[in-house]
Amino acid sequence: MDQSKIRNFCIIAHIDHGKSTLADRIIEQTGLLTEREMQDQVLDNMELERERGITIKAQTVRTIYRADDGEEYVFNLIDTPGHVDFNYEVSRSLAACDGAVLVVDATQGVEAQTLGNVYLALDHDLEILPVVNKIDLPSAQPDETCAEIEDVIGLDAEGCPRISAKTGLNVHDVLEAIVHRLPAPSGDAEKPLKALIFDSVYDSYRGVIIFMRVFDGSVRKGSRIRMMATGAEFDVTEVGIFGAGKFIPADELTAGMVGYLEASIKDLKLSRVGDTVTLAANPCGEALPGYKEPLPMVYCGIYPAETPRYPDLRDALEKLQLNDAALRYEPETSQALGFGFRCGFLGLLHLDVVTQRLEREFDLDLITTAPSVIYKIHKTNGEVVDLTNPTNMPDASEIDYMEEPMVEAEIMLTREYIGPIMTLCQERRGIYEGTEYIEQTRAVLKYRMPLNEIIYDFFDALKSRSRGYASFDYEFSGYERSELIRLDILVNHEPVDALSFIVYAPNAYKRGSQMCEKLKKEIPRQLFDIPIQAAVGSKIIARETVRQVRKDVLAKCYGGDISRKRKLLEKQKEGKKKMREIGNVQVPKEAFLNVLKLDEDD
Amino acid sequence: MDGVGLYLHFPFCARKCLYCDFLSFPAGEDEKKLYASAMVREIRACADLLHGRTVDSIFLGGGTPSVMPAGSMREIMRAVNESFRISPDAEITMEMNPGTVNPRILSFASEYVNRVSLGVQSADREELGALGRIHSAEDAERTFGMLRGAGIGNISLDLMLAVPGQTEQSLLGTLGFAAGLMPDHISCYSLIVEDGTPFAAMEERGELDLPDEETERKLYYLARGFLEDRGYRRYEISNFAKQGRSCRHNMRYWKRGDYLGIGLGASSLFDHSRWKNTPVMREYLEDSGDPGRLVRELTRLDLRGEIEEFMFLGLRMDEGVSGDDFRENFSLELTDVYGDVIGRLAEEGLMEKSGRDRFRLTDRGVDVSNRVLAEFLFDGPEDPSGSPGPF
DSSP, X not given: OOGGGEEEEEEEESTTSSHHHHHHHHHHTSXXXXXXXXXXXXXXXXXXXXXXXXXXXXXXEEEEEEOTTSOEEEEEEOOOOSOOTTOHHHHHHHHTOSEEEEEEETTTOSOHHXXXXXXXHHHTTOEEEEEEEOTTSTTOOXXXXXXXXIIIIOOOOTTOOBOBTTXXXXXXXXXXXXXXHSOOOOOOTTSOOEEEEEEEEEETTTEEEEEXXXXXXEEETTOEEEETXXXXXXXXXXXXXXXXXXXXXXXXXXXXXEEEEEOOOOOXXXXXXXXXXXXXXXXXXXXXXXXXXXXOOEEEEEEESSGGGHHHXXXXXXXXXXXXXXXXXXXXXXXXXXXXXXXXXXXXXXXXXXXXXXXXXXXXXXXXXXXXXXXXXXXXXXXXXXXXXXXXXXXXXXXXXXXXXXXXXXXXXEGGGHHHHHHHHHHTTOEEEEEEEOSSSEEXXXXXXXXXXXXXXXXXXHHHHTTTOEEEEEEEEEEEEEOEEEEEEEETTEEOGGGOEEEEXXXXXXXXXXXXXXXXXXXXXXXXXXXXXXXXXXXXEEEEEEOOOOOOOOSOOOGGGHHHHHHHHHHHHHXXXXXXXXXXXXXXXXXXXXXXXXSTTO | OOOEXXXXXXXXXXXXXXXXXXXXXXXXXXXXXXXXXXXXXXXXXXXXXXXXXXXXXXXXXXXXXGGSOHHHHHHHHHHHHHHSEEEEEEEEEXXXXXXXXXXXXXXXXXXXXXXXXXXXXXXXXXXXXXXXXXXXXXXXXXXXXXXXXXXXXXXXXXXXXXXXXXXXXXXXXXXXXXXXXXXXXXXXXXXXXXXTSHHHHHHHTTOOOOOOHHHHHHHHHHHHHHHHHTTOEEEETTEEESTTOSOHHHHHHHHTOOEEEESTTOEEEETTEEEEEOSOHHHHHHHTTSGXXXXXXXXXXXXXXXHHHHHHXXXXXXXXXXXXXXXXXXXXXXXXXXXXXXXXXXXXXXXXXXXXXXXXXXXXXXXXXXXXXXXXXXXXOOOOOOOXXXX
């Protein structure tokens, strides 16, 4: 396939600026197949073969555009998952592209997420095509928006398409600009195969379906491939391209193309996102950069809100893992919460996605405990153990010293927020390593920080203190010795294991007080005073009290009020069911996670 | 209790109060008369329903029944007397508001009614204004005098606690005013801000200066102490009476005696079923001659539902619930069913033994009674109701 006729790109935008509307218009105004493909009647094959097919997870779409120059161009529109924030998968999707269409709402101008997206795209050396959208609205200010794009982002907005994705106005300009302003792929089809896995899905009939971008070389059915990171080898059973939401088989995938590959792969762990695919017989010299072994960095306990659903939770985790190689889990027991699992995640976003999927797709009601990182405990007997659950921390007398995981954090932001964000990083024990100025308006702050300081709510704090104009990425960078202790929380004089956490010793007092204050807000008032205490060992370091309810009485209850009274009492009883009983105290299930969100009330 | 109660609903008022979420609205004479005729049709159609059981309490409530044309009220009461067997010593209560009582309605009352419940609410001008009441303390005093003059021997006053701006001082003023009239019965209700009322909107906007829980309870105990010192015994959470003057009709609600509701939106408990009449005036006016068509939200109570009600209603009363009554009603031992719950609540200081085989809420139990009473609901899904009802 002639690479000069291919454009691999994504659309990036602030939320609600019109990303998906523009994607829809592009698909509408282009075709599904080239003329040659139509003659080959690929469509029939597809329909015959794909009756029981699955829908494509990432909305990766290939469309054919007949440009004004009379040539047909293949557009591979690669969707990036909605959330761009420090997301490894997003970065892999971007790595599969050569360019990006940046949509900016002419009524809103450049917004926080616009910048975050642009920074990420620039990191991958993508050519960026700005598009000013929603010019049909009365409040649109296209000239000002263009000026902002030039001043704030630093992109040339001269002559950029001004469109209404909603009405379709000037969408044609976008298609032409994609042809003329975004680069074609520039790989070498004669070189050994070098392809990037940017996504994959698991299908119970077909096994793993790999989504990939071919940079060099080619691959076809029957080729023996090798995954460079895992070393696993497979025989290719099918390659193909993406139609509108369907898989269309093809003879081969060559340099510059985006498509899918099947090779009867049963284990997702052997074909990881970010890995490089090459030919076993003729491997390429080195893998594409950027592959990360999906190492769980954050652990938390996940428990069913209703104890009898433990087996359902186990089945759900098993199923999720088929599609999510990075998810780890093992059973654990909590005195407060009963049977559950300690689960490992790539980061907080991953944790969030998994818990949401568990709740939505498997209809589970969950209690999630505070996330924790993996600490290394060097015991006095010379043993080194990994600590993923604070409850398992050995007695202080058995501990020689402890280490905690560190990260190199890069925070991209506009200059005006450097002050507040530096303050934030210092509060979170960050060690300043330097500032890089990218352009007049943008800078990158570099910090070395303990991971446990960023897993709770650092990201939220960063967003709120920069009004959204900061984006953030981090990389794991080894362990460092640290002074750590376990903080226990007692509710009504009973220690609650699910609320224990590891804290940097000099911060223990402050964190203890914050936890108590926060719990005071989370635990509803009950019929008696409830003391909430933070303790280190046997020493109480902070205390709050949830005051008892003074009044909860219905003054009037006559003939017409009785059904209503019953409903009120039933609601009362229902509300109680949504709580976890700890000792004789009702604790809402969200409290276990919310207690560690410290910054939101400041 | 073999007697039956009758509740007659009059959904009209001179003006809607700011806190009111009852089914009532201002209306013209014609509409009131049309409504009265519809009530007469309903009463006559229900005549056979009681199978000759004796009516020993009647309650004319609203709304404000005293805004009805006296002639219409007479027609209604005549129909009641003709359709049902009324016990000679039946308690017949009519709700009235000060400032709505004219000589004609007074004359009706003296002829047909032996108990009046007067909505005084407060003696404080500003509090009355804040509540959106249309009368003054002087109006209340004058009306009270007129009622006594008309021979109403049994009068109850409604007072309100936790009114916006209310202080211990102003409440003492109201209580002194009320006790000074020497009524037979006093109800003291704490204001509840109900959804959909102007008060709810005002509270949302932060315009309502409501006392906090602590203050509200102080006001409640202040009223209790004041009234008990003057011979008014608290026999239910919010109701106080001189010896022998407890409201028979209201006691029926808490003891789960049968009662038949007549009129728009009126509720009934009859023969193990609860239902409400339609709250839609057009439907009521069309169908009142065929009461089966008025029935809404019909629930046939199963044993479990009846037991739960027995507890959460019975425990509102100072006398509480008795094992004897429980056994008589359900052929079960109270302590077998609820021994654990009662034991636990007693341990928490929320319930106490009030006699041989008798239990009630403690003062603290009353304060948080919603939470206490919820403990008497059983677990598990409700049985669906499949009963055709009484019609």
